[in-house]
Amino acid sequence: MKILITGGAGFIGSNLSEYFLNKGYQVVCLDNFATGHRYNLAACFDNPNFTLIEGDIRNLSDCQKAVEGVDYVLHQAALGSVPRSINDPITTNDVNVSGFLNMLTASRDAKVKRFVYAASSSTYGDSVGLPKVEEVIGKPLSPYAITKYVNELYAEIFSKTYGLETIGLRYFNVFGRKQDPNGAYAAVIPKFVMQFMNYESPIINGDGNYSRDFTYIDNVIQMNELAMTTQNPEAINTVYNTAFGDRTTLTQLVGLLKENLSAFDSKIGDVEVIHGSNRAGDIPHSLASIKKAKKLLGYEPQFSIQDGLKEAVSWYYNNLKR
Ligand SMILES: NC(=O)c1ccc[n+]([C@@H]2O[C@H](COP(=O)([O-])OP(=O)(O)OC[C@H]3O[C@@H](n4cnc5c(N)ncnc54)[C@H](O)[C@@H]3O)[C@@H](O)[C@H]2O)c1
16 A cells, blocks of 8 residues: 655654554655655655655646555645744645645546545634534634635535545644754744753743643544544545644643653753743634544544653653753
């Protein structure tokens, strides 16, 4: 079986690539290294079942080349980050919408068995109810959120119109090994970990009471595998929350990070945090219902935020501590 992983040099894509290679699949990775890194694929290059295609999902011909002879697509390539999309909505739209449509079209034409794609919890937008259930969404709060919602609309139309099997995974704040701590658009966990390791004070946007359903990478890998392999006809052509199903405030997160990092370096316990203003486009609270994934896919997340942070912090300390 051959899997195409777009965005395979990124955080989630490289973890998926490594996992499926270890399970004996052939893996093709399509990436233009916009935000991904060659070093994320260091463990893959020596594997004869691995192929890297350096290309851009905005080019239909790159997508067509990448899907040749492929059974399944795990589409991860996109420009993430709400602030990035606010600063540059045009590029975000080109990659996340036009690139997505190219990948869908190429996958349809190559008759791939299934197209599993990275959707996003940002699709819940301004809906206030908690926990978030798949059927109830609000209005998008950022250009990024619009692009991720449009992905779902296109996937549904491709299922209905062309019979392409699709499954969307609405990821909720994923974290873990290989997530990039650097750059203006870094995610909160790797960014804070690096700052703490350098004894710098992280800045919390707002009073620290905003909460998120932080989801460890191995739970996300499990969801991708289930979505790719499910034989349940009711489970396809739909979307799933991909989360642990618990929420943690930013203040609690900082406490957990300090606790875990102090085991490596007790001085980190003394680093204070700073509070800044809330960020545009941020939703106050996010918590997933994972009932649908449990029922239709048999999803059983193995890592709570505590379990995941233990692994992630240890990985950052052992790999990136200067
Ligand atoms: N990390 C999260 O918490 C989270 C949450 C919700 C959704 N997602 C989605 O999951 C997917 C993966 O996110 P990630 O956190 O691994 O991000 P990432 O930035 O680490 O990975 C994205 C990868 O896509 C590649 N890419 C970007 N533009 C491309 C293009 N035009 N052509 C080919 N490749 C391109 C990048 O180089 C990178 O390797 C994205 O679709 C993202 O929107 C992530």
